[in-house]
Amino acid sequence: xxxxxxxxxxxxxxxxxxxxxxxxxxxxxxxxxxxxxxxxxxxxxxxxxxxxxxxxxxxxxxxxxxxxxxxxxxxxxxxxxxxxxxxxxxxxxxxxxxxxxxxxxxxxxxxxxxxxxxxxxxxxxxxxxxxxxxxxxxxxxxxxxxxxxxxxxxxxxxxxxxxxxxxxxxxxxxxxxxxxxxxxxxxxxxxxxxxxxxxxxxxxxxxxxxxxxxxxxxxxxxxxxxxxxxxxxxxxxxxxxxxxxxxxxxxxxx
Ligand SMILES: [Zn+2]
Numbered sequence: 642x643x644x645x646x647x648x649x650x651x652x653x654x655x656x657x658x659x660x661x662x663x664x665x666x667x668x669x670x671x672x673x674x675x676x677x678x679x680x681x682x683x684x685x686x687x688x689x690x691x692x693x694x695x696x697x698x699x700x701x702x703x704x705x706x707x708x709x710x711x712x713x714x715x716x717x718x719x720x721x722x723x724x725x726x727x728x729x730x731x732x733x734x735x736x737x738x739x740x741x742x743x744x745x746x747x748x749x750x751x752x753x754x755x756x757x758x759x760x761x762x763x764x765x766x767x768x769x770x771x772x773x774x775x776x777x778x779x780x781x782x783x784x785x786x787x788x789x790x791x792x793x794x795x796x797x798x799x800x801x802x803x804x805x806x807x808x809x810x811x812x813x814x815x816x817x818x819x820x821x822x823x824x825x826x827x828x829x830x831x832x833x834x835x836x837x838x839x840x841x842x843x844x845x846x847x848x849x850x851x852x853x854x855x856x857x858x859x860x861x862x863x864x865x866x867x868x869x870x871x872x873x874x875x876x877x878x879x880x881x882x883x884x885x886x887x888x889x890x891x892x893x894x895x
Contacts, residue, residue: 695711869886
């Protein structure tokens with residue numbers, strides 16, 4: 642039986658109880674945890690993502706004009722939300738990692754805010770990469786965005802790797818680009834091994850995101866879903882908390 646709670650104090654109390662009872666929590670985060678930080682949800686109406694649509698991976702790889710356009714859009718988006726700071730949800734999860742309650746945070750987000758809230762990379766599994774740096778697609782060398790931007794602003798040319806000549810791309814997973822195999826495997830294995838799977842701010846519509854909650858359930862974990870809107874997996878959950886994500890997580894942040 643799924644319990645659906647939308648009253649704030651009750652949601653907070655039930656969440657604390659669920660967290661207390663658990664010893665190996667996997668948190669799964671989507672765009673909803675970052676919206677209070679000013680990072681727009683890709684799916685929301687008027688999202689700047691619609692104006693600066695990501696370029697598909699095969700176009701990026703095959704067309705230099707598309708690569709230049711991809712970088713123009715990337716920097717335009719960074720101007721909109723590149724200075725975002727972590728929110729209450731990120732600090733709540735950081736706190737639970739520090740207490741040893743959360744073993745891993747699997748995220749669909751590319752905003753780096755969970756790291757900025759003090760969680761080390763060993764506890765974070767990024768399914769869609771990270772938008773705060775870039776890598777060479779051929780040799781993997783890391784590049785910093787401010788260096789790329791300086792050169793791009795001066796020449797307008799898409800950057801290429803100084804070591805191998807490969808294309809440099811933001812370290813995110815684009816549409817049409819294969820999912821990162823290692824991150825996926827890692828996410829699946831921590832999910833199968835947790836005793837509480839806590840999905841936060843994800844619509845749980847897109848695969849592979851949608852497959853994790855059922856995997857956790859199959860392995861006997863409790864499932865708690867926290868989101869502003871109903872998700873298609875709510876019926877699978879033990880507890881559904883519906884409301885403002887920052888408000889509900891706030892007591893766990895201190
Ligand atoms: Zn290279």
